[in-house]
Amino acid sequence: MFPVQAGNIRRVSFATQLFPRINSSLNLETSPNLRADADHKADIDGSGGPFCGGRSRNKDLLTLFGFISDSQRGASTYAQLPLFRRSIRKLTQLVERELESVGAHEVLLPTLIPQKLWQQSKRLDRQQDALEHVYSFKDNANNELLLGPTFEESITQLMGDLDPPREQELPLLLYQTSSKFRYEPNPRFGLIRSNEFLMNDLYSFDISLDAAKRTYDLMTGVYERIFGLLDLPCLRFESDPGSIGGKYSHEYQLPVSSGEDHVIQCQSCSYSFNAEMCKQVGEDFADSSKCIKCSSQNIRRTQTLELAHTFLLSDTYSNPLKAHIKRDDGTKVNYQMGCFGLGLTRILGAGLDLYSLVPGGGVENEPANVNFIQMRWPSQVEPYKLGIVSPARRSKQFNAGSTIFIEGLTRKILESTRDVDVLIEDRDKDGIFKRLAKLQSLGIPNIIVVGQRFLHDTPEVEILSLSSSKKEYDQHWMTEDQAVDFVQRLENDK
């Protein structure tokens, strides 16, 4: 008997698609929450602020299609449902694979941090309101604790407790992927700004500032590669290290109209700059009317969303927390550190905001030419790589043996690939067109439809594959063997 659930294959079932009760009669064409106003400025989730065009759709999309639930009213957090977990896992694996490729190692630091550690590091001196957005409390024995939003102190204290490596073993790169906590009096934008979120944070340790700068450049390359793999065209800006501290820092900003930040992009020389960069050349960002590089007045202000932030910390933490390493001549020096953070839940939310298609609502200033809502994911992190649309029960194809054909095809695909996961859409009540629309709505990038030509002497299936713009699906007819080849190539291209 063909396994209903085994490893990389799932049939569409309730458990992979947990629909919110309110959308039980899901109508992809007319869901009012997701229709933006004609001027694209509708405050669709009631969260629009002065810097928000009101087009952050990720929460509504993810809720509508059963990826997350905000059932836990009162804590401003989201439950991640099975389909969402698939995308988050793929994103986490992609990020960790890239980090390990440059020699990083995984750790897991405690979420509970003694508040006095933040006093020792002088963070609470440097920034009076450092705890304003932090959950802090006393346990029953009156110990002051906080829920870690960031872990510079924790990792530095750890390194101070461990035998230092030899110089040739540096840089030491330690990362973790874990839930982080930040108290938001006014949580909004769905996954973009919630009280509990998944973050990948990496900390680097070197023996000199020059070496730490080289490590910083190495990690900059890794982050650029990660955003490249995801097809998220982030801009990198110098920024104020702020309360984290250190020598300098950079932020990775995705131009998307749901963004909270503003940057200026020069239409003449393509240079992009932010408020911090304006300040450094004595310009005022709010009033700036020309490019700070080429002086062209052909500039455009763009809303952007921060997806990552990197800091050259120097010894901001290793000095007060006494984390030392020995030079060859025996002298002790402070570790020279860097820290690097990627917001994982935020990356998925921002990617959905950037690429998803809504009828009439448009997508990033271009009206979307779609008849129904279609999620679009950053590349490589779709919940399934491949969908298969089964024909309706009692259709001609069904009577001609489509079920056995699909099982055989799926088996061949799973045997000849390693990471391709398959979602078979065969829910009883729907016909072939509605089933196809469902998979397109989920943003599945490759879909095999067992349609009319399955009845030909040499049966063929239709393959829909998402174009690189993520707007339309390209269509091809293929024999079974060609379809298997096509899927194998998907994996090799990855």
Next chain:
Amino acid sequence: MFPVQAGNIRRVSFATQLFPRINSSLNLETSPNLRADADHKADIDGSGGPFCGGRSRNKDLLTLFGFISDSQRGASTYAQLPLFRRSIRKLTQLVERELESVGAHEVLLPTLIPQKLWQQSKRLDRQQDALEHVYSFKDNANNELLLGPTFEESITQLMGDLDPPREQELPLLLYQTSSKFRYEPNPRFGLIRSNEFLMNDLYSFDISLDAAKRTYDLMTGVYERIFGLLDLPCLRFESDPGSIGGKYSHEYQLPVSSGEDHVIQCQSCSYSFNAEMCKQVGEDFADSSKCIKCSSQNIRRTQTLELAHTFLLSDTYSNPLKAHIKRDDGTKVNYQMGCFGLGLTRILGAGLDLYSLVPGGGVENEPANVNFIQMRWPSQVEPYKLGIVSPARRSKQFNAGSTIFIEGLTRKILESTRDVDVLIEDRDKDGIFKRLAKLQSLGIPNIIVVGQRFLHDTPEVEILSLSSSKKEYDQHWMTEDQAVDFVQRLENDK
């Protein structure tokens, strides 16, 4: 150039083995912390209580060998270092693979839980001191929150918000693997009882109590298979559902002298029973002098440690939280639920306590015949499956090309296996015997030594593989091809 770090291969380096500063001159033979007294009752970690023989060695072992760090003094939590993360990941994957094989799906519920949800569920009524061991606090907007130690309310509220599945899609099994929090005024036993720990918890949803019982039996089989794969001989006992509530519950207890619980094992009929089972037949556990099944007086009291707990919840949570499903006749009924929890960090700690070997200290009542401390892991979750010991620099084997040989052998192994990970021990300062002892100390179950016979006309390597008792290594000499075959078989046996 051969990659130093790539996927499944790691050279022994500082980053995989972060040693605590205090043990910088690590002496495997004489580390005083780990030598138990002659009567095996030494309170080696200062944590011995009335139910503790004082032999919980996991914290000392894990700290000594750089798996965890308690650098964060004051919060009674541990940082997990790279070697430990490898074991935890393997354990998590093993557990999740077994859960998915019966159709379970992953979710991730928020750690922050509004306290009022625990009022709605009547948990706070059922148990006056329900919050005694829970971190609870108010956020800056005066919302009462708690850090989830368990998630019956959260998952039930979620299901109440979602469209129910059709009856034929049941049982619905939802699991998560995440950090849980429990306030312990007196944390002890290392990983066994700490304030923050990794747990895998699964919740089941059915339409009738009979169906929920069948699901409970299904999950019982899954748990027994998991403990079988790990070679942890757990006993299963009926227990008091306590504050979780429900119809009945069972706990999985590992007989280990560091355990906090006591059971009686009949030496005549092999029946095991606990205090709860004594109570049910009107016996007093503390005074019991005979088997409650066969009445034999040949009984033995054993200390045990709880590694898992399962509950048939019935509608204890779905009734107050209004989580309903419809029968075919249209009537609404409460979900019939079960919940199932595995303590992941605790499983590793208990396995280490059970199997690790300490000179003179003995292991579970038998003196260990070892000259140096050797960690032993539950099966399948060792930090590396295979170690390779390189001969010392400037040895005869080294001069005969051992480095190139090892690189070629490693490449063949990685190309012909999928999940085997390799740790190459080639630290400059050590000779071949000390290198071998290091890998044995880490509990690496298979070790290839490039020793004397590497110089033969047909070079051979020595293979040490851990016996099923986990006490000694069996030794064999093999050619390169035989060694590759041997490693391939390891993977197939898994």
